[in-house]
Amino acid sequence: MGGAKTDIILLNESDIRCDGRKIDELRKIIIKAGVLQNANGSSYIEFGNNKILVGVFGPRDVHPKHLANTNTGILRCRYHMSPFSVDERKNPAPSRREIEISKVIKEALEPSVILKKFPRTVVDIFIEVLQADGGSRCAALNAASVALADAGIPMRDLVSACAAGKIANSIVLDVNNEEDQFGQADMPVGYMPNLEKITLIQLDGILTHNEYATCIDVAIQGCKTIYQIQKKALIDKFFQGDIK
Amino acid sequence: MNVVCPGDKLSCIEEYESNDNNTFDDNNGIIRSTTIGTKCINKKDHTLKVKSISNISLPKMDDVVIGVVVSVVSSMIIVSIEYVNNNKVNSKIECVCSTRGTHKKTMALVDDVIALKILGYKNGTIHASINDPDAGVLFTRCKKCSGDVITIKDGIKCINCTWMDDRKISRNFGNTGFIKLS
Numbered sequence: 283m284g285g286a287k288t289d290i291i292l293l294n295e296s297d298i299r300c301d302g303r304k305i306d307e308l309r310k311i312i313i314k315a316g317v318l319q320n321a322n323g324s325s326y327i328e329f330g331n332n333k334i335l336v337g338v339f340g341p342r343d344v345h346p347k348h349l350a351n352t353n354t355g356i357l358r359c360r361y362h363m364s365p366f367s368v369d370e371r372k373n374p375a376p377s378r379r380e381i382e383i384s385k386v387i388k389e390a391l392e393p394s395v396i397l398k399k400f401p402r403t404v405v406d407i408f409i410e411v412l413q414a415d416g417g418s419r420c421a422a423l424n425a426a427s428v429a430l431a432d433a434g435i436p437m438r439d440l441v442s443a444c445a446a447g448k449i450a451n452s453i454v455l456d457v458n459n460e461e462d463q464f465g466q467a468d469m470p471v472g473y474m475p476n477l478e479k480i481t482l483i484q485l486d487g488i489l490t491h492n493e494y495a496t497c498i499d500v501a502i503q504g505c506k507t508i509y510q511i512q513k514k515a516l517i518d519k520f521f522q523g524d525i526k
Numbered sequence: 527m528n529v530v531c532p533g534d535k536l537s538c539i540e541e542y543e544s545n546d547n548n549t550f551d552d553n554n555g556i557i558r559s560t561t562i563g564t565k566c567i568n569k570k571d572h573t574l575k576v577k578s579i580s581n582i583s584l585p586k587m588d589d590v591v592i593g594v595v596v597s598v599v600s601s602m603i604i605v606s607i608e609y610v611n612n613n614k615v616n617s618k619i620e621c622v623c624s625t626r627g628t629h630k631k632t633m634a635l636v637d638d639v640i641a642l643k644i645l646g647y648k649n650g651t652i653h654a655s656i657n658d659p660d661a662g663v664l665f666t667r668c669k670k671c672s673g674d675v676i677t678i679k680d681g682i683k684c685i686n687c688t689w690m691d692d693r694k695i696s697r698n699f700g701n702t703g704f705i706k707l708s
Contacts, residue, residue, distance in 0.1 A: 343582060343606075352650040389540070389643035394532075396560060400584065403619065431532050434580035436560035438550065439533030473574070476533035477552060513531050516562050516583030520579045521529055 290460055293450035299461070301330075305454045306443070308504055312426065313515035315432045321408075323433025325515065330458060333413035336422065336429040341403035343419035349404070355397035356404050361422055363411040383419050384409075390423055390443070390472040390482035396436040404437055416459035419446050420470050424481065428512050432519065438479035439474035440512050441481055444504030446471065446497040448489060453496045455504045467493075471501035475509040528565035533558055536565055536574055548576035585613035585644045585652065590662065591621065595638045601626040603634050605642060605654065621652035629681070632692040639665035643698050662696035 290300055309330030318324035321337035332473050344350040344458035361384040365371050375383075387409065397405065407429065409422045415483040447457035449465040467487025473480050480498075482485050489497060530536065536549060536557045548561045551578050559565070563578040585591050585607065592612075593605040602699060603623050607615060623642055625633040633656060634640050642654035656662060668675055672685030677699055681692045 283651075317569070323580070340617065341582060343619055399547070403617070419678075431562055432580060434561060434578060436548070436550075437532035438552070438558070438560065440531065474533065476529045476535065476558065514532055517529055520562055 290464060292461055293452055293454070294466060299449070299451070299454065299458075301458055301460075303456075304501065305452055306351035306357065306503070308456045308507060309458065311508065311511050313511055314330040315428050315430055315515045315519040321429075321433075323429045323431070323435070325425045325428040325432060327425035327428075328422050329415075329417065330456075331413060331415035332411070332418050332421040334422050334425050335410045335412060335416065335458060336425040337408045338405065338426075338429040338433040338435070339408070340405035340433070341397075341435070342406075344402065344404045350402040352401055353398075355400035355402070356387055356390055356513075357395055357397060357407070358404055359384050359391070359407040359426070361387060361409045361411070361415060361419075363418075366416045367411045383422070386473040386482060386484070387423050387426060389443055391426060391430065393479065393481045394427070394437045394439055394441050394474060395430060396438060399436060401415060405430070405433075416457055416468075417470070418443050418489070419443070420472075423472055424472075424508055424512060428515055431516055439476045439479075440509060441472050441474055442505040442512060443470060443472040443482060444501050444508055445469060446501035446504065448487060448497070453493060454502055455500050467497070469494075469497050469501060471498065471505065473502055473505035475506050527690050530559040530565050530576055531561075531562050532560055536576070537567075542567065542574045543669075544574050549574070566583065574638075577661045583610060583617050584619060585610045585621070587644055587646045590641060590660065591644060591654065592639065592641050593633045594619070594641055595636050598634065598636055603640075603656075605640055607652075614632035619652065621654045623654045623656050625656070628694070630692045630694060633694045634663050635666065635669065637665050637667075639653050641698065656694050659697050660698070662694040664696050664699055666693060 286393045312328040316328045318337050324339035325336050327334050365374050407426050423443040445457045447465050448467040449461045462468050467489050469485045472482030539555045542674045542683045544557050559576045561578045563576045565643045567574045591607045592609040593607040597604040607619050645653045668684035670689045671687045673684045675682040675684050
């Protein structure tokens with residue numbers, strides 16, 4: 283059911299995936315906060331082979347002025363893949379996929395960000411994908427959340443994101459590029475771990491009811507692990523890691 | 527030192543009270559932090575607050591801001607804020623300052639550099655006052671010839687064309703270092 287035909291063995295008999303991970307194992311994640319001097323908040327994430335840089339500006343004056351909301355601030359998000367981020371040169375003009383991901387990330391962050399305190403202002407998030415592998419939207423969402431906290435924007439909770447999926451009839455955590463292309467299903471989930479609320483859920487593929495429930499549980503477990511890494515990145519920046 | 531991140535539980539509403547801007551009630555009776563900072567608990571008053579590490583560059587009540595006048599209408603001036611408490615900000619947020627009830631014909635003109643005291647937020651707008659002695663015009667030029675001006679009683683006088691004009695002059699007129707940089 284689902285998935286393209288391939289010679290790649292996505293999951294072997296010992297439940298080891300094509301990149302050597304177990305089914306419930308995340309890729310290697312490194313997050314750094316405050317990497318850009320000229321942005322109000324910034325972060326850099328390495329999520330497996332994904333390398334993403336995020337800059338946050340604001341709250342600042344809205345241009346064009348007619349977009350300003352007198353009751354609340356607004357959030358704008360731009361997800362952009364660099365021409366050198368993929369195997370073949372990518373046209374730097376915004377594609378349909380980039381426009382969709384910009385919208386999805388913005389809507390995933392909106393429940394977390396408290397913009398009521400800043401009417402008539404805008405918070406701009408610029409996401410630059412330097413190197414893309416599968417799951418760049420989740421990686422970008424994780425980095426954007428850290429960058430917003432770094433900028434001091436009031437938030438209800440950090441948003442952590444992780445994908446779960448189905449390959450070779452098994453539910454796996456953190457789908458990579460090969461599993462995304464040749465697997466049976468891919469489900470990115472955005473989650474606020476302290477409030478226990480889901481802010482993003484998408485599903486590409488077909489899952490049964492039980493598989494769907496398992497997929498969500500697995501993704502949420504992944505989000506909770508990523509949350510600890512996000513928190514550590516922020517503490518390392520502001521307190522140089524020494525907490526008592 | 528109690529380090530908290532956005533969303534971290536601080537206390538429950540029965541135990542402590544918080545009127546701090548850096549906390550919120552999650553509607554389940556739990557007070558949570560909205561920012562990264564340190565938790566400060568006052569056991570005597572049963573209050574708590576979060577001392578934020580990363581401050582955003584928007585002015586608060588009683589802050590002194592310096593900006594450029596971008597628009598003058600009949601009873602108010604609109605100022606684009608450049609400095610908050612002498613710290614440069616790049617948010618270019620605008621505030622309004624009422625000039626109603628003043629006896630001067632002209633409080634400030636467009637492109638004047640002006641100091642104001644923030645009164646607060648109302649109806650989604652930052653309101654500021656020019657009545658403070660330190661508040662008022664810090665730098666201006668002659669309306670007629672764009673020449674340098676000197677202060678006279680209740681206004682300014684151009685040293686080139688001797689044109690005189692009304693202004694609400696700040697006590698610090700001509701003494702601010704940042705004008706030399708611009």
